[in-house]
Amino acid sequence: MSTEYILLGLLKREPRHGYDLAREFAADTTLGEIIHLEPSMLYAYLKKLEQAGFVRATIQTQASRPPRRIFELTEAGADELRAWLAEPVERTRDLRLEFLLKLYIARDDEPNIAAGLISGQYDISQRLVDSLSRQAADETDDFRRLVLEMRLEQNRALLNWLAKARQDVTSTT
Amino acid sequence: MSTEYILLGLLKREPRHGYDLAREFAADTTLGEIIHLEPSMLYAYLKKLEQAGFVRATIQTQASRPPRRIFELTEAGADELRAWLAEPVERTRDLRLEFLLKLYIARDDEPNIAAGLISGQYDISQRLVDSLSRQAADETDDFRRLVLEMRLEQNRALLNWLAKARQDVTSTT
DNA sequence: GGGATCATGTAACAGGTTACATGATTCA
DNA sequence: TGAATCATGTAACCTGTTACATGATCCC
Numbered sequence: 001m002s003t004e005y006i007l008l009g010l011l012k013r014e015p016r017h018g019y020d021l022a023r024e025f026a027a028d029t030t031l032g033e034i035i036h037l038e039p040s041m042l043y044a045y046l047k048k049l050e051q052a053g054f055v056r057a058t059i060q061t062q063a064s065r066p067p068r069r070i071f072e073l074t075e076a077g078a079d080e081l082r083a084w085l086a087e088p089v090e091r092t093r094d095l096r097l098e099f100l101l102k103l104y105i106a107r108d109d110e111p112n113i114a115a116g117l118i119s120g121q122y123d124i125s126q127r128l129v130d131s132l133s134r135q136a137a138d139e140t141d142d143f144r145r146l147v148l149e150m151r152l153e154q155n156r157a158l159l160n161w162l163a164k165a166r167q168d169v170t171s172t173t
Numbered sequence: 174m175s176t177e178y179i180l181l182g183l184l185k186r187e188p189r190h191g192y193d194l195a196r197e198f199a200a201d202t203t204l205g206e207i208i209h210l211e212p213s214m215l216y217a218y219l220k221k222l223e224q225a226g227f228v229r230a231t232i233q234t235q236a237s238r239p240p241r242r243i244f245e246l247t248e249a250g251a252d253e254l255r256a257w258l259a260e261p262v263e264r265t266r267d268l269r270l271e272f273l274l275k276l277y278i279a280r281d282d283e284p285n286i287a288a289g290l291i292s293g294q295y296d297i298s299q300r301l302v303d304s305l306s307r308q309a310a311d312e313t314d315d316f317r318r319l320v321l322e323m324r325l326e327q328n329r330a331l332l333n334w335l336a337k338a339r340q341d342v343t344s345t346t
Numbered sequence: 347g348g349g350a351t352c353a354t355g356t357a358a359c360a361g362g363t364t365a366c367a368t369g370a371t372t373c374a
Numbered sequence: 375t376g377a378a379t380c381a382t383g384t385a386a387c388c389t390g391t392t393a394c395a396t397g398a399t400c401c402c
Contacts, residue, residue, distance in 0.1 A: 001389085001390090017353080017354095018353075018354070018355090019351095019352065019353050019354075020353095022353095030314065030316060030317055030320075033317075033320070034320065038390090038391070038392080039353090039354085039355085040355075040356085040390095040391085040392080040393090041389095041390070041391080043353095043354065043355055044355090044390095047355095062352095062353095064398070064399065065352060065353075065398080065399075066352065066353045066354065066396095066397080066398075067353080067354090068352095068353070068354090069353090069354080093266070093269065095323075096266065096323070096327075100320060100323070103316075103319075104316060107316065141203065142341055143203060143276075143277060143280065144203055144206075146276075146337070146338055146341055147203075147206070147207065147273060149334060149337060150268075150269070150273070150331075150334050153330040153331070153333050153334045154269075154327065154330055154331075156330065157326040157327055157329065157330035158323075158326070158327075160326050161322060161323050161326045164319070164322060165319055168315055168319055174361085174362090190381080190382095191381075191382070191383090192379095192380065192381050192382075193381095195381095211362090211363070211364080212381090212382085212383085213363085213364080213365090213383075213384085214362070214363080216381095216382065216383055217362095217383090220383090235380095235381095237370075237371070238370080238371080238380060238381075239368095239369080239370075239380065239381045239382065240381080240382090241380095241381070241382090242381090242382080
């Protein structure tokens with residue numbers, strides 16, 4: 001899943017411990033409104049990322065507080081993140097979550113990568129719109145055509161939105 | 174999940190056995206393109222529906238073939254199906270799957286229910302569009318506004334599509 | 347004194363996916 | 375003769391959710 005990658009993205013900005021990362025996903029935060037991540041899952045992902053070598057932990061002891069495990073991105077983790085960020089998503093349904101997460105991470109510290117991401121995504125949706133238009137025109141079954149038209153409308157809407165997103169990214173550069 | 178309900182919907186047309194129902198979900202069929210249902214899951218659902226009392230099975234023995242279990246809808250199952258069909262979905266993401274399935278079942282034998290379903294769904298999307306428009310106008314954070322605008326575009330597209338779907342249903346009546 | 351906060355997890359459960367088991371029969 | 379079809383399932387697995395455990399400290 002893509003959830004692991006946002007953790008990599010957040011850790012790229014600065015090393016942090018689990019409890020601190022969990023705050024980022026509280027109900028009323030920007031990330032929290034896109035994705036819900038319970039602390040138990042967060043710690044599970046951090047463990048997984050550590051075992052994969054994408055993240056490394058150092059223990060920070062505190063007076064009168066439980067010790068913290070501070071996580072930082074490794075070189076392998078940074079490579080993994082870069083590859084993920086550059087790649088647009090294939091399936092339309094992944095725009096709502098995975099693409100938004102990529103954009104969220106890319107936007108604020110890699111504007112050129114964000115721009116490339118949006119362009120790549122635009123091309124994918126454009127090709128899908130073309131393909132679906134052709135299929136819908138040929139389709140004789142009413143219900144199947146309805147289904148194709150739904151997907152068509154969805155992807156047209158996404159093209160509109162991606163154009164806006166592109167402006168947003170280029171204007172903040 | 175909504176998968177159980179399509180089984181009820183298919184069984185409403187005529188009693189059938191599991192293997193026969195499985196054909197409906199093959200890769201190149203109308204239903205198969207919307208939802209993927211492996212035979213193992215299909216049998217599991219049928220078992221669940223039987224235990225819930227929505228479906229009842231009679232065994233049909235055959236010469237030189239394994240016996241079939243023919244499933245038919247019970248009164249309780251018919252009630253359950255009716256209630257599900259009449260109810261539009263709340264979340265936008267459920268349009269792609271659950272709403273399409275409701276429409277698929279309602280369309281061919283209950284056109285008035287299908288029309289009501291579409292109207293109800295239209296109202297929900299309309300209210301969402303209004304609410305999102307207001308939120309987006311007030312939102313100062315660029316990224317949050319982008320997220321709201323994505324949802325806005327998606328729901329506007331759905332309104333367009335629902336209008337088409339309404340015409341389709343009323344024209345085939 | 348009692349609840350929220352800090353900080354980390356484990357354990358049980360629920361849901362769906364994949365792989366496999368069975369065994370006869372039809373078709374190329 | 376070997377693959378596909380008929381007809382039914384079981385079992386293992388993977389992923390994510392929910393509930394709970396621990397124990398101190400800060401704030402009201």
